[in-house]
Structures are given as structure tokens and as C-alpha cells.
Amino acid sequence: MKQIEPKQTQLLHIAKSQCKLSDVEYRDLLAGHSKDKKTSSKDLTYSEADAVLNYFVKTLGFKIRTRGCNPLFLKDCNPLFSRPARARGPLPGNVTALPSPDQLKLIDALGAQVAWKYADGFQRWLAKYVKTDKIRTSAQASRCIEGLKGMLKNSKE
Template sequence: MGLAKSQIQVIHVAKAKCGMSEEDYRALLGSVGAQSSKDLGRAQFDEIMRHFETLGFRSTGAARIRRVQESRRPLMEKIGALLTAQGLPWSYADGIAKRMFKVQRCEWCDPQRLLKIVAALSYRNRKHGEEGS
């Protein structure tokens, strides 16, 4: 099974933040047996993220997603993708969880609450997308 879109986005953000050239990026992918980020599996993704962390990249989002139970991972990945698409930090999703459910961090929410956070972020995305047009 391939990576979620949010995980692929994290890889490209890490590449940019580390100032990695395209040639070095392709060599990194090749070192784990892939030609494209879309070819990566979860273990390869973790290995590449560890490499970016040695270069100074810190991804709180990827760490949050890895820490949650498998049943909640797809919802956390969706939240991560929506935050990335809107240029928002994870603290924004934590703020939603705190306001709506009195829970300090979004990853502590159950799946039903995570769905409501996804809905809130989707609504914000539609609202701001229409205003920008």
C-alpha cells in the first residue's frame, strides 16, 4: 500500500526546508529502493524521514500521525493534509479540539471527534477558497 497524500507532502516540504537538490533527493529515494515518493511504503517513509531529521528537519505532524492507533491514522492523515493545504500548523487543529471538545490535542480525540475536526477544516478550506476567488 502506498503513502497517503499528506505523507508525500511532508517529504516534499522536508526536501525544500533542507534545501536538498533534486539530484540528492533522487539519490535518497534510490537508497531505499524507490524512484518516486509515490513508490514508498511506510517503512521506507520512516527511513527517509529519519534522514531528513538528521539534516535538521522537524515534522511534528508525521510524528503525531505515527503515534496514534492504526484505526485513527487515516483521519489524522486527512487532518494533516488539510492543514498543509491551508498552510496551518498542527496547533490550529489542537485549538479546534480544545474549543469543541475540551481536549488539549487533536490526536487524543476518538474517531467521531476527529471526523468533526476534518469537517471543520474542510469547511474552512471551502470558505477561504471561495473568498480567494
């Protein structure tokens, strides 16, 4: 018989607290779903713990919340996104970091605050100072953000 896994024990205790079961009710529930009337989660087998968890989910309405992948928030999906770039270290030479959506939003917001002399002033500035017609990398986005911040600072002085 396979023993209970630590994650199952953790889930059982979380389910107990979420379903607001008293200690006596919880132990009665464990005894009802185990062969030898076990009253401790550590004594359960893998399959018995699975049966108790299924009971919590199907009957008592326990919802297992994962910290898993939400496609709208890529930071939850990939641990590389959750750490700052400095913590990851430099990228290999053949890898290019794309600009983040936050960087692009900040560039749009800063660009809208600058009073351009021409309708295509931002595009002209981008071509002259960032040396590109479109922001393609994270490094370009950083240079652009810092340049726009400097322009705003100088225009307010």
C-alpha cells in the first residue's frame, strides 16, 4: 500500500479549515473513509486520502486553488517571469528578451505626455535616439523609457 503524500496531508488540512469542520467531525470523516477506521491523516494510504479529498470536493464544496498557469498572467506560468532580470543574470548571446506589456504601456503613456512638434514626432525621436522604427527588445524599451523620462523632466524645468 502506498503511503499518503505530504501534499495530500496539506490539502486535507486546508480542506478541513475551509469547510469549517471541527476536529471531531474531521476525525469521524477520516474514519468513515478508511478501512481500519483511521482517525489521523498520517495513517491513511494514498487511495484513502484520495477518497477523502474527493468527498471534500464533491460533497462539501472544497475548491482546490492552484497557483497554476493563468494564460492572462504569464508571470504565474513561468518562474523565469516572476524574478527580476537582474536575478536571472545575463541572457545568452543568441536569446533576445522581448519588451514586456508593462514596458510598452509605459512607453505609450510617457509618449502621450510629451508635447511633440510634429504629428509623427515620437516616431522621428525613436528613429533618431533609439535607432529603430519599432521597439523590438526589452533593452530598446528600457532605453526608450529612460529617454522619455528625461524629456519629460527637462520639459518641466
